[in-house]
Amino acid sequence: MKLFALKGSEILGASVARALWTELDPCEERDFEDGEHKARPMVSVRGEDVYVLHSLAESPGSSVNDKLCKLLFFIATCRDNGASRVTALVPYLAYARKDRQTKARDPITTRYIAQLFEAVGTGRVVGLEVHNFAAFQNAFRCETVHLDARRLFCPEIRSLADSLPVVFFSPDGGGMKRVQLLKEAFEADTGLTTSFGFMEKRRSRGVVSGDLFAGDVKGAAVFIVDDMINTGGTILRAAEACRDRGAESVHAVATHGLFGAGVEQLFESLALDRILVTDSVAAASEAVMNFPQARIDVLPVGPLIGEAVRRLHTHGSIGDLLGMED
Template sequence: MRFFVLNGAEELGASIAAALGHAPAPHEERDFEGGEHKARPLTSVRDEDVFVLHDLVGDARFSVNDRLVRLLFFLAACRDHGAARVTAVTPCLAYGRKDRQTKARDPVTTRYVAQLFEAVGVDRIVTVDAHNIAAFQNAFRCETVHLDTRRLFTPTIRQLANGRPVTILSPDGGGIKRAQLLKASLETDTDMKIGFGLMEKRRSRGVVSGDLFAGSVEGTVVVIIDDMIVSGGTILRAAEACREHGAASVHAFAAHGMFDSAAVRLFSTDAIDSIAVTDSTAAAARAKTAFPAARLDIIGVGDLIGQAITRLHSGGSIADLLGMEE
């Protein structure tokens, strides 16, 4: 097996490598004048089971598009040089939010990205908490492996609850299934009393609307669950509604902390008691550094991904790893 970590994903790569029990394989990335670049493995990949990790969240140096192209080119190079199987490991998959047409002549970008991965010969793609799991699985013709963070969040939620009743709340209609699955997982793995709630949200041309609030949160510890936090507007809107309906405390959980400059509101508001994300992208650590006083907890996802890679390489069960029902 060969496990490569492209530039920009080193911290998560080190965590995954520790779970695998060996260091990442060496590779080279070079930039050329005019903005072009190349990347290549520095060890043989012929007849090897190759896994390539990259962080597809843009930063000040590399855009999402640049990171995606670098990953695609490296995957193609591994295929060209005889890899037996090539797996892309993208914990936060780019362009997952545009998975259907909602306006005239809209693109379906999730499908286009899938076609790019397939075009360079990828056999399998591994991601964590896709924006829409059905759209993710249906977009790809190659094998897809979807890892979720429910069990990673359970110890923190149990600690926050401290014996008090908990309400799991979806901040919009699209996240209902995610919230239901977290609720079911908590009920299976703990003895906590779990309620359920929903905040209505509609977005059109950048304008967010919808005031429906369903569920009883009065006196409970509310856990708002989403797949990602970028500006934090959706989370903040739901948190403020929970406060208005009498929540004892409000905590935000998301797999991917993609915080942009607008997310400063989350780190200063009294509506949210704490925020928990994984280290699926380096953006979370950058936010923690930029706002050292922020009530931000970063939960490691490297061991989960490392265990998944080990099982995929050896033919083990991903369902058992995730605690899925037979």
């Protein structure tokens, strides 16, 4: 087995390697003056089961498109040089939010991304908490593996809730299934009974609307659950609504802390007590350093990905890893 991590994902890659009791294999990446680049493995991959990790979130000096292109080219060169199979480990999968047409002539970008991975010979794509699980499975024709961080979050949620009743809350109608799964995992792990709530959110041409609020949050520890936090507007809107209705404490739970432009308003708000994210993208750990007032807890996801790689390489059970029912 060979394990590589491309530039921008080396820290997470090293965490995955430690979980496997190994080290990252070396690779070369060169940028040329005209904006082109090349990347290649510095060890033989012939006949090897190759895993390439790259999180496709924008970072300073490297756009989403740059990272996607470099990952695809690296996978292709591994295949050209005899790798028996290449698995793309993509903790954050770019373009996953556009998985259907909502306006005339809309692109279905998730499907286009799948076609690109397949075209370069990717044997398997491993994603972490993709935006739409069903769309992810249906877009790809190669094998897909979907990981989630529910079991990582449960102990932290138990600690933050203390003795308060727990309410799991979706900031929009589209995320209710995600919230329900976390609720069920928490109840199974703790034996506690929790409640559920959600609020309406409609977005059209950048304008957010919707006033419906369902659930009793008064006196409770509320955990607003989403797959990602970018500007934080959706989370903040829900947090303020929960506070207005008497929530004792309000926390945000999201796998991907993208923390893009404008997120400062979320960090400065008193509506949230804590923000729980993983280190699936480098921006999460950087935000802890750059915004000490933000009250962010970053949970390591490298051990989960590492164990998934171990099981994939040895033909073990991913369902058991995730606690899925037979």
